[in-house]
Amino acid sequence: ENLPAKGPYIIAPNHVSYADAPLVMAALPWAIGSQTFFLGHAKYFGGPVESRIARVIHVIPVDMEARLTGALQLSAHVLRSGKILCVFPEGTRSHDGKMKEFKKGVGIIAKELKVPIIPAAIRGTFEMLSADRTFPRPAKVGVSFGKPIYPGNMDYDEIVKKLHAAVSTMLQE
DSSP states (O other), rough: OOOSSSEEEEEEEEOOSSTHHHHHHHOOOEEETOOOOOEEEHHHHHHHHHHHHHTTTTEEETTTTTTTHHHHHHHHHHHTTEEEEEOOOSSSSSSSSOOOOOOTHHHHHHHTTTEEEEEEESSSSHHHHOEEEEEEOOOOOEEEEOBBBBBBBBBHHHHHHHHHHHHHHHHHO
């Protein structure tokens, strides 16, 4: 009930497993999921074959450390096209299952493009497929979507702190 029917907006979940993006996608209604794009590390989605697969599954390969400007431009293009962007604000998977600090990029994008951010809490994927596991094991998983955060007059740091607090609270519920 917290997801707007159409974009542009950003979905921002915690990140602990390779299973996180597929779980988010599975939780979205078709009309929303078909309009959703994910940022994915170029290390996994940047090769000749991988980039073709990425296009089909709506993953935008980015190198957030070497080409941050390009990642922000691609993100802006998706949102200006009225689409939905899923960004993992931690920038990488947690290796201990605990939520890490959020990077400022999600706040910059939301503020500059005046789009809301939907906090999302992913549960159970660390137990199912943690970073040190090759094969998944059975686990109860789930994702919930919080109320939109509108950037308004907040600065980038305030947006990111509010988002982090919202996801953290949702994970404790």
